[in-house]
Every structure is written in C-alpha cells, then in structure tokens.
Amino acid sequence: RPTEMILSEKAGSKQNVGLIKLNRPKALNALCDQLMKELSQTLDEMDKDEKIGAIVITGSERAFAAGADIKEMIPLEYPNTFLGGFLEHWTKVTEVRKPVVAAVNGFALGGGCELALMCDIIYAGDKAQFGQPEINIGTIPGAGGSQRLARVVGKSLTMEMVLTGNRITAQEAKDAGIVSKVFPADQVVNEAIKLGEKIAEQSPLITAMAKEVVNRAYETTLSEGLKVERRMFHSTFATKDRKEGMTAFSEKRTPKWSSK
Numbered sequence: 001r002p003t004e005m006i007l008s009e010k011a012g013s014k015q016n017v018g019l020i021k022l023n024r025p026k027a028l029n030a031l032c033d034q035l036m037k038e039l040s041q042t043l044d045e046m047d048k049d050e051k052i053g054a055i056v057i058t059g060s061e062r063a064f065a066a067g068a069d070i071k072e073m074i075p076l077e078y079p080n081t082f083l084g085g086f087l088e089h090w091t092k093v094t095e096v097r098k099p100v101v102a103a104v105n106g107f108a109l110g111g112g113c114e115l116a117l118m119c120d121i122i123y124a125g126d127k128a129q130f131g132q133p134e135i136n137i138g139t140i141p142g143a144g145g146s147q148r149l150a151r152v153v154g155k156s157l158t159m160e161m162v163l164t165g166n167r168i169t170a171q172e173a174k175d176a177g178i179v180s181k182v183f184p185a186d187q188v189v190n191e192a193i194k195l196g197e198k199i200a201e202q203s204p205l206i207t208a209m210a211k212e213v214v215n216r217a218y219e220t221t222l223s224e225g226l227k228v229e230r231r232m233f234h235s236t237f238a239t240k241d242r243k244e245g246m247t248a249f250s251e252k253r254t255p256k257w258s259s260k
C-alpha cells in the first residue's frame with residue numbers, strides 16, 4: 001500500500017539503509033493515527049527486507065515531530081482510548097529487530113520526543129529541541145516519555161521536563177545522554193545514513209542479538225541483564241558468523257557474513 005504521510009527509500013552506497021522521512025509538513029509531522037500506521041507498516045516491511053541492515057527515521061529540518069496529533073485527540077473519551085487501544089501500534093518501533101537510528105532536526109516534542117527515545121540511537125542537528133510539553137495541554141506523556149526519559153537522564157531532568165514542558169537543546173540532550181552526537185542541521189541525516197551503513201556491514205544475525213541484549217538493560221535488573229547477556233554471548237558460539245569473524249581476524253581478512 002502506498003503511504004501518504006511518510007516517504008521511504010533505500011539509502012547509502014550499497015542501498016542497505018532504510019530511510020524513512022516523516023512527511024506531514026503542514027502539521028509539523030504531528031503523529032496522527034494514519035502517520036503512525038504507515039510508519040509501523042513501513043518499519044515492518046524494512047525489518048523483513050534482507051537487503052536492509054539498519055533503518056533511519058527522520059523528519060524535516062523544522063520538525064522531527066511536534067507530538068501526537070492534538071486535534072485528533074480532542075474528541076477522544078476514556079472508554080474509546082481504553083477499548084480502542086489508543087497508541088497501541090506505536091510500540092512497533094520498539095519491536096523492530098534491526099537497529100533504528102533517529103536523525104532529529106527541529107522540534108521533537110511530546111510523542112515526537114518519545115518516538116525518538118524508542119529508537120536505538122539518536123543523532124541530532126544543532127537546532128533540535130526535545131521536550132515533553134503534554135502538561136501544557138492537560139495530559140501527560142503516554143508513549144514512554146516519563147519512563148524512558150527517567151531511565152536515560154534520571155529523575156531531576158525528567159521531572160523538570162515533564163512538569164514544566166521546558167524544552168532542552170540538542171547540546172543539553174547530548175550532555176544528558178539522550179543523543180549520542182550533534183551535527184550541523186543539514187548534515188545529520190547523512191551522518192545517520194553513514195552510521196546505518198556501518199551497522200549494515202556487520203552480521204545481521206549478531207547485530208540483532210547485540211541490539212536485543214542492550215535493550216534488556218532498560219527492561220530488567222542488573223543481575224538478570226548480566227545473565228541474559230552471558231547467555232546471548234554463549235549463543236553467538238552457535239553461529240557460523242562467530243566462527244567466521246574470529247577466523248577472518250586471524251587470517252587478516254574481511255569476514256564474510258552469512259547470518260547463520
């Protein structure tokens with residue numbers, strides 16, 4: 001099915017990076033139901049596409065996304081949010097097995113900030129702004145803002161952002177650990193694609209294991225996480241790619257991955 005609110009293509013010199021551009025410019029990429037359905041459909045397709053090794057999600061230079069669609073939410077009542085599973089398909093972003101990089105320019109507010117936080121790596125343009133302004137419209141974060149932010153940046157900054165709606169800059173987001181690198185705004189997408197290309201050079205099988213195990217750190221206790229990590233590490237020894245990687249090192253050549 002064609003998508004109307006997102007653009008997608010394959011990027012990188014080997015066309016092995018899936019590039020998704022949120023494209024609802026008039027509403028600053030407000031994340032309405034249709035946009036999120038199209039996003040999860042496209043993520044699903046890219047996750048299944050063997051030629052793609054990593055995915056980049058971006059918006060425009062003005063806005064990554066200015067949040068969930070406020071106008072769409074006005075008529076909602078509790079029973080239909082509950083029974084209708086409001087925001088249920090947002091979780092797709094966290095279920096993708098391939099690494100997902102957010103390339104954030106401009107506003108990443110409310111659900112937009114939460115969407116970026118669901119990604120595995122965030123690169124930001126120097127004019128990017130992150131915020132959880134839901135308090136200003138009589139609601140609270142609903143797609144992980146209070147939880148993911150608290151785990152990444154701790155209580156004080158999370159409270160400040162969630163209780164005041166104050167936005168933070170790209171540099172503040174980097175200092176707080178939300179963002180791994182900041183670039184000039186016009187370079188962030190290319191840098192994210194380059195990062196995706198580097199990730200896509202690795203064994204897709206081992207990459208998926210690495211992603212899964214890092215994500216466990218956000219879901220469980222340290223001792224359980226360490227056990228999962230150790231078992232996952234052991235399980236790399238059940239793969240051909242582990243043997244190939246170590247053999248290639250000793251033979252001073254580039255490994256040839258088979259995802260087996």
Ligand code: HXC
Nearest residue numbers: 026027028030066067068069070071109110111133142143
């Ligand atoms: C619907 C939105 C929108 C949103 C912007 N627009 N954000 N429409 N939902 N979240 C629309 C505006 O209505 C306007 O359309 C157009 O985009 C341009 O926005 P302006 O406000 O004119 O632009 P500007 O003055 O530059 O201000 C930019 C802004 C502001 C600071 C980003 O738009 C803003 O505060 N937006 C709302 C941010 C927010 O509260 N986000 C959290 C949403 S709640 P028209 O047609 O009027 O020109 C949320 C809940 C998450 O995310 C829960 C889980 C998902």
